[in-house]
Amino acid sequence: MDPVAIINRNPDIIIRNSVDGLAQGYQGWSKKKMAEQAQRVANRPGWNAIKAIKNKDVYVTNNFLYSAFGKQFGALLVAKSLYPDRFADIDMDTYFSRWLKLQGVPGVPASKYIYKLGEPT
Numbered sequence: 699m700d701p702v703a704i705i706n707r708n709p710d711i712i713i714r715n716s717v718d719g720l721a722q723g724y725q726g727w728s729k730k731k732m733a734e735q736a737q738r739v740a741n742r743p744g745w746n747a748i749k750a751i752k753n754k755d756v757y758v759t760n761n762f763l764y765s766a767f768g769k770q771f772g773a774l775l776v777a778k779s780l781y782p783d784r785f786a787d788i789d790m791d792t793y794f795s796r797w798l799k800l801q802g803v804p805g806v807p808a809s810k811y812i813y814k815l816g817e818p819t
Contacts, residue, residue, distance in 0.1 A: 705744050711780065712750040713757045714739050715764065722761035724803050732758040732813035740815055756815035763811050771797060775808050 704712075717727055717735040735758045740751045750756055757779065763772030771794055778785040795805030 701742060701744070705748060708748055709750050710753075711755045711757070712739060712748070713759060713776065715759050715761055717758065717760075724762050724798065724801075726760050726762070726806065726810040729813055729817070729819040733815075733817070733819045736813060736815040751815075754814065754816040758813045760811040763808075771808065772811075775812055779812055779814065 714735060716722065717731050718738070720727055720731060736756050739745070739756050739758075745751050757776070759772065759776065763769075763775060771790070774785070774788065775790050775794075778788055778790055790808040794808035794811075798805045
């Protein structure tokens with residue numbers, strides 16, 4: 699998408715579904731790598747005027763959440779991150795961990811797959 703078009707649209711939220719140079723996979727990435735990617739998004743020329751950047755509503759997610767059946771988990775995790783009060787009764791870590799175990803993969807917290815600009819690493 700054209701960066702100028704994004705500036706002109708002035709989105710409330712920006713979601714980046716990858717980290718430059720890193721392979722996608724169930725193991726996730728370190729919060730540090732995700733934070734660096736979020737900062738690269740925020741540092742793009744002219745983007746400091748975008749609402750999402752000003753309000754630190756920039757999210758980096760791992761593509762693993764959006765593959766196969768994971769799409770449902772990814773959508774729910776993003777919804778819970780954006781509207782925690784509306785999804786307070788959803789325990790993403792439990793659901794996600796169970797899903798991973800069904801695939802023969804060790805369970806890990808869903809929160810490992812999403813980062814919000816400004817969160818501690």
